[in-house]
Amino acid sequence: MSESTLAAVLWDMDGTLVDTEPYWMAAEAVLVERFGGTWSHEQALRLVGLGLEDSARIFQDAGVQMGIHDIVDHLTDDVMVQLATKGVPFRPGAQELLASLRAAGIKTGLVTMSLRRMAQTVVDLMSAHTFDVVVAGDDATRPKPFPDPYLQACAVLGVDSRATVAIEDSPNGLRSAVASGAAVIGVPHMVSITGAGAHAVWPTLAGRTAQDVVRFHSGHVQSVSPHSPGDTR
Structure with a gap:
């Protein structure tokens, strides 16, 4: 796998995947x-x-x-x-993007500060095999905004964090994902994410596909490469 290949997409839960x-x-x-x-x-x-x-x-x-x-x-x-x-109020476009990623053969992970029993409840209400790994609040060695939860998910998946994209809606979550080395998409919901370090901000996930995520990741990798002439995102 080359450095620019997207290996996994890691999702926050509350406010990103579901509107809880x-x-x-x-x-x-x-x-x-x-x-x-x-x-x-x-x-x-x-x-x-x-x-x-x-x-x-x-x-x-x-x-x-x-x-x-x-x-x-x-x-x-x-x-x-x-x-x-x-009921579980899914965020617009979230389930559709997850399905697109799975169809494209891209690994997915759930990285949440909610307890595992709650995260598992949400996962159980979704399609089978939606996530390859779940890292919950009671699994994390240190909580967000530390990078630990995202790094733990990468370790379980056996991927380099630089080969992942993280999707988050909160400043603490964004800081955690950025610190892990992931390419990070901010999808603002209830709080401002200005200044939290997102590499891209998508107003919504509605209409987004795996191809959009792959394209974002490729552009991010090029933008941080020492040989890149500039940001092509």
């Missing part, structure tokens, strides 16, 4: 209010893409009198109930 952020925000507000506090939309937005344990510490500071792991489990359970009752 409103479910998380609803669960957070109920939890904080249960302990007599208030939780604003602006506060919730600051947690988008943050590791669950880091988020739990913020809830403790907001007055939630529970242990870190108890908070993580409570919020995860709440979101999973919402998934079961309201």
Whole structure:
């Protein structure tokens, strides 16, 4: 495989693959209010893409009198109930792009800060063999924005991170993917990703195919090559 060959596409989950952020925000507000506090939309937005344990510490500071792991489990359970009752809201174009990648023979991975049991719930509601690897929040040696989750996915897949494309919607996720060495596409959703380092920004995944991702990766590799005359993306 040459350096410019795309070996795998790695996906964030919440906000990128599925629009579960409103479910998380609803669960957070109920939890904080249960302990007599208030939780604003602006506060919730600051947690988008943050590791669950880091988020739990913020809830403790907001007055939630529970242990870190108890908070993580409570919020995860709440979101999973919402998934079961309201359904899985996939982001526009996400399932179609995944199908296109699979048809093209390109490996795919899910890299999320949600717990594995929640990630597996989402994966189980999709077509069989959608992802070749799942790295969840309780698998990561360090959470996003550290590069560890993406590097762990690459290690399992047996690929060089430079031969991968990562798709993310949050600043923390983007920083994690960029630090891993992947070529990174930002697909903004609930928060601004300006200045987070995305190598390209796609307003939506709707209408995108494997060919678009391959073309982006090839252009990125050429743009960072010491022999490249410039960015051809």
